[in-house]
Amino acid sequence: MSSERAESVNVLGGALQPCSIDPMTGFYRNGCCDTSDMDRGNHTVCAIMTAEFLAFSKYVGNDLSTPRPEFMFPGLKPGDQWCLCAGRFLQAHEEGCAPKVRLDSTHLRALEAVSIEVLSEHAIDETTGD
DSSP: OOOBBBOBBTTSOOOOOOBBTEEETTTTTTTSOBBTTTTTEEEEEEEOOHHHHHHHHHTOOOOOSOGGGTBBBBBOOOEEEEEEEHHHHHHHHTTOOOOOOGGGGGGGGGGGGGOOHHHTTTTTTTOOOO
């Protein structure tokens, strides 16, 4: 299996934009939702955390809000942007608690798990921030 990174293209067909550098996100911790065959979790959806989503994620076994200094993980709070696993995002969508997403920062590979229609339903308006 190759460990080559997938081309950095977003779901809109353009260049993948950064998701967050504070906190530093991404499978490669480079601020982008870049991916490769090594990223079995498909951490490709740039999402804006909400209290509701963080509670849901903790409930289903992935506590993103508690700091884990041993992994250099600060813990997330509402408003933070983070590269989520595409499957977890879809699960949150199906449960009615999906966070907003930035399409320009969401990797094309997210479409392997989530349709563009579902992503678009939760997309933040890049011009207004809503």
